[in-house]
Amino acid sequence: MIWMFSRKIFLPCILLLSNVYAEAQPLENWMSFRIAKKLTHKFAMSVEYMPRFTGFFDKEQLWLLRPDIKYNVNNDLELGIGYAYFETSQETFYSKENRFYIQANYRKNIGSFNTMNRLRIEQRYFDEHANLSSNLRVRFQINLIKKLLALNKQSDLSLIFGDEIMYNSRENAVGSHFDQNRIHLGFQCAIGQKLKVSPFYQFTQQESFSGKDRFISALRVNTIFSF
Template sequence: MIKNILLFFFLILSNFILFAQAEKNVDHQSLVWTRYYNLLELDKKWSIHSEFDNRIFIEPIAQNLFVARVQGKYKITDSVELGSGFAYFSVATQNPDVDSGFNKPEYRALQDITLKRSLGKINLNHRCQTEERFFRNFDSQGLKGGTTFALRFRYRIQGDYVLWKNVKQSLKAVLADEIMFNAGSEVIKNKFDQNRIYVALQYCINKIFAIEAGYLNSYQQRVSGVDYYNRDIFRITFYHKIKLHS
């Protein structure tokens, strides 16, 4: 337990040091992310995870992007889970002061492995994920034919702690840190993509529904290599679990 906790805080500390050294031109932005997450359990091994995520700037108010993602997952054991799926992104703008007048599509294939461990009331998981990203080409006039390809590698460590629980309901504290790296021939100056630190409270209403609200800080390097986004994000998630087996 101590080893995992030390690893968690070392990762956060090292990322803070990295950002402090690399920080140059930083745009600060504020957003609200609203997400619906559905977990469909087919049996004790197989499940389908789908989510719809809408992201909006609040200073000024403007659409950032919309995400639809679906993923099949298979439990090898109670501690090891494999996943594979597809995601569609529709990006309106990355700058609320600039409206291109059209949305840019992005298509992703993704694969991951999640390792889970319980440490008393703490549930700890490590997720390693690979994304194959296809960006639709565009210019200032609109969308063009073809796509640009890039890889992204993600590692997330997340823990939740049960603050309160009864027969049907519970309240959890959630803490996570995720770091991402880009790869591919088109990636020149932004091999480091971003780091996300997340803290939240999750209230399980019953065995079917839960709601989670939290703060996420995203620090992202842009294509230039010297420009960054520092985003303060309020995130709210509605969880919905459906079991098709007994």
């Protein structure tokens, strides 16, 4: 049953991502290391460090540091506020940024799927690119998670497929427009109650400051340690 389901979901996704991969050379590597601490039964905090590399860990092009605080409304809904600092190398396409954001995380079971949905609204301040000193960006992400097998009572392996769309509202521009779309496919491995490791492939279509689309292909590994 697991193989039949995985084949129906996994193979079409592989064909989709392999088709767009050809436009997204060279391959980048994105890492994420997050530590989450439960403060009370309602409040929690976390800190995330995310370095990105060009080539196969060839050269670090940027990194992001993101602390936040979350409030657990109920079993399904979580609200949060946070800050992110975005540092880049001199050769990179991106600008250095300071970001302040609010977000809502919503969990829902749909049949045999678990869904993880996130809405984030962030105010961004740029150190460079004088024609774009700041903007407001809206991000919506949905993840579909299907448990494949239980390794033991506290560990399991799941298939994960997701999409995140980002939309800019530029304060010094006439209107709003599309920023980028990220599609990802991979696995989520829960190792005990505290550790989750998620390796996956991500394809990004992004509009540059010049108005031209960029295509980014990346191998990502997200690591979360909760206590």
